[in-house]
Amino acid sequence: MNVLFISTEAAPFAKVGGMADVVGSLPAALSTHGIQARVLMPGYGFINHDKHNIKHLFSFQQPLKEGTADVHIYTTIKDNVIFYFLQSWPYFGSEQQVYTEWDWDSPRFIFFNQIAMGAIWEIGRRFNWYPDICHVNDWHTGLIPFLIEHNKDTPPWSRISTVLSIHNLAYQGDQTGGFMWKAGIPGRDHPELVSRNLTDNMLAIAIAYSNIVSTVSPRYAVEIQYPYMGYELDGIIRARAGDLYGILNGIDTNLWNPKTDIHLKANYDHQNFESNRPINKQALQTICHLPERTEVMVIGLVSRLVWQKGIDLAIPALRRFLAQYDVQFVALGTGEAAIEQDVRKLTEDFHWRAKSFIQFDASIAQLIYGGADLFLMPSHFEPCGMGQMIAMRYGALPLVRETGGLADTVENYDNADGLVGSGFTFEWEEADAVYGTLKWALDTYQNRPHAWRNMQRNAMQKDFSWHASAKRYIDLYQKAVNKRKGIV
Numbered sequence: 001m002n003v004l005f006i007s008t009e010a011a012p013f014a015k016v017g018g019m020a021d022v023v024g025s026l027p028a029a030l031s032t033h034g035i036q037a038r039v040l041m042p043g044y045g046f047i048n049h050d051k052h053n054i055k056h057l058f059s060f061q062q063p064l065k066e067g068t069a070d071v072h073i074y075t076t077i078k079d080n081v082i083f084y085f086l087q088s089w090p091y092f093g094s095e096q097q098v099y100t101e102w103d104w105d106s107p108r109f110i111f112f113n114q115i116a117m118g119a120i121w122e123i124g125r126r127f128n129w130y131p132d133i134c135h136v137n138d139w140h141t142g143l144i145p146f147l148i149e150h151n152k153d154t155p156p157w158s159r160i161s162t163v164l165s166i167h168n169l170a171y172q173g174d175q176t177g178g179f180m181w182k183a184g185i186p187g188r189d190h191p192e193l194v195s196r197n198l199t200d201n202m203l204a205i206a207i208a209y210s211n212i213v214s215t216v217s218p219r220y221a222v223e224i225q226y227p228y229m230g231y232e233l234d235g236i237i238r239a240r241a242g243d244l245y246g247i248l249n250g251i252d253t254n255l256w257n258p259k260t261d262i263h264l265k266a267n268y269d270h271q272n273f274e275s276n277r278p279i280n281k282q283a284l285q286t287i288c289h290l291p292e293r294t295e296v297m298v299i300g301l302v303s304r305l306v307w308q309k310g311i312d313l314a315i316p317a318l319r320r321f322l323a324q325y326d327v328q329f330v331a332l333g334t335g336e337a338a339i340e341q342d343v344r345k346l347t348e349d350f351h352w353r354a355k356s357f358i359q360f361d362a363s364i365a366q367l368i369y370g371g372a373d374l375f376l377m378p379s380h381f382e383p384c385g386m387g388q389m390i391a392m393r394y395g396a397l398p399l400v401r402e403t404g405g406l407a408d409t410v411e412n413y414d415n416a417d418g419l420v421g422s423g424f425t426f427e428w429e430e431a432d433a434v435y436g437t438l439k440w441a442l443d444t445y446q447n448r449p450h451a452w453r454n455m456q457r458n459a460m461q462k463d464f465s466w467h468a469s470a471k472r473y474i475d476l477y478q479k480a481v482n483k484r485k486g487i488v
Contacts, residue, residue, distance in 0.1 A: 001477060003030065004131035005039045006116055008098060008109065008140040010083065013047050016098050017304075018249065018386050019137055019167040022216065025252045026473065028079035029466035033474060038131075040119060042112055043074055043085030045094040052076050054085060058126065062088070062118040065184025071115045073122075084123070086115050105140075106176045109202075110183045113143035121156075130156045133477045135163045139173030142206030143185060149209050150186055161480040164210035166203070168383050169224050169231050170308070173202030192236050207236055211480040214245045214473075216384035217405035221246030229381050243483070245476055248408055249384040250466035251393070258394045258460075263366035270460040273395050274453060277370065284371035287364065288355035290328050297445045298328045299438070300372025300396060302365050302387055305335030305343060305358075310378035310401060310429075315342050317434035322350040325442060329354040330372065332364050369394040373452075374441050378426075378434050382406045388423070392459035397452070398423040399437055409464070413444065418451030422459040 009016055011024030027037035047054065054076040062069040072093075074085040087093035091108035099105055124130040136144045145162040152158050177200030188199045190208040198204035207213055215221040223229040225238050237244065254260075258277075259269045265283040268276035278294050285292045299318075303309045318329060329350070331343050340358050347356040357364055369375070375391035375398045384405030388398040392410070400406040402425045413421035424441045426433040445452055 002036045002131045003133045005135045006141045007041050007137040010039055010041050014044055014098050025466055027081045029470040031080050038082045040084045042092045043087035046096045060122045062115050088115055107179045109140040110179055117147050133161050137165050138167050139203035142202035145209040146205050161484040162210045163212045163480050164206045166215045176200050192239050204236055211483045212243050213240050216249045217408045218246035219407045220383045220404040247469050247472045250469045251389050251464045253465045256390050256393055261366055263363045264370045270457050280371035284367045288330050296328055298372045299374045299376055300368040301331040301376045302368050303333045305333045305339040310380050311339050313378045313431050313434050316431040320435055321438050331356040372396045374399055389464045392422055395456045395460050397455055400425055402427045418454030421455050
């Protein structure tokens, strides 16, 4: 089976969020199961061609509503997966960031859908490689399922099935109807779109026209069918409930490996973490200019500093907690200016036991994963989340809100000997809930160290590799093929 991933992000070439990690890792995992997976993405100007050995493959002209576009396709191979990069003036080839403003991103990603269709045609014509599945990701590629359906009576489109992955429903590409009309996109007459006035919403279009819809965790697939997390698309999602599946993301366990991580001061695994891991804790305290004390609980946070991540819940809870208890706190991340300032102010007010890095630095991030005792991730919503999985692999017990992928991956402490549990969870979206759970974690850390170590061992031995998820995606692809053929 041939699967073509179409995405605006793929690690290590272009990364903003978790979608990049999925598209950068899942195709390689699929290839170990006999799937011919390839990736097609924009050829952003900031991508270093020399570093990634990216070479020009061919160029073609894409017919548009007005004139034609010269499209240049570049390629490289990573982990035995072929990547294609599309460049075409004025949208792709010179920019220095993935996303900009709505009135620029809307027409440029509509254009990307158009040239992606042209690229599929040209790659097939030139190299006789056609996808059986086009796996699209989020709103930026949401027109592909519709355009394939619109051309379903013409080979090769008649035999191509589509799968949509929703990584974050909050971003939808809505109110783009004028841009679509200007680009010459045909009218969308699907009754689920027309009846809900969603014909100008690119994610809704993808939901309506994809053969199969997936999300990045089982819990999130349930949550988005209800108004609170459905972001006004819950109705059309419920209409597709029979074709909706949640598959938990994996992580690259070769990359995220405390046994080999070069950023750590001392490497370790689940067998020797008790002796080696404290060395990283001391190194973390050193770079933060905090007292080097092995007995104090260190709370770590590595996050985008945005509302979704629940930082507004964490700040007041941490302010109370740091004032009352002998603990340390280290934060790393960037995001919304107001939230950055709140984090900065918190750590300045408690400078003798807290430190923040309003930046992204991989070496500091790894030391937080490898040296912190507790990893804070109190998200309002979390489609899947990677931070909690990385933290567990590195032996930092996560403290999370029970939502989305956090609920699917973090097993709550049994409040006993720690033979059951890999972290601490709470439900209510309140600062008091974060504060109470922090107290529970601290009590466990100080008074039940044996249970804490058992949970660390549990967490580090969890299998978050892509291989189990890859098998589920293969089943999903077969469902999409069967649905396209009318096989129940």
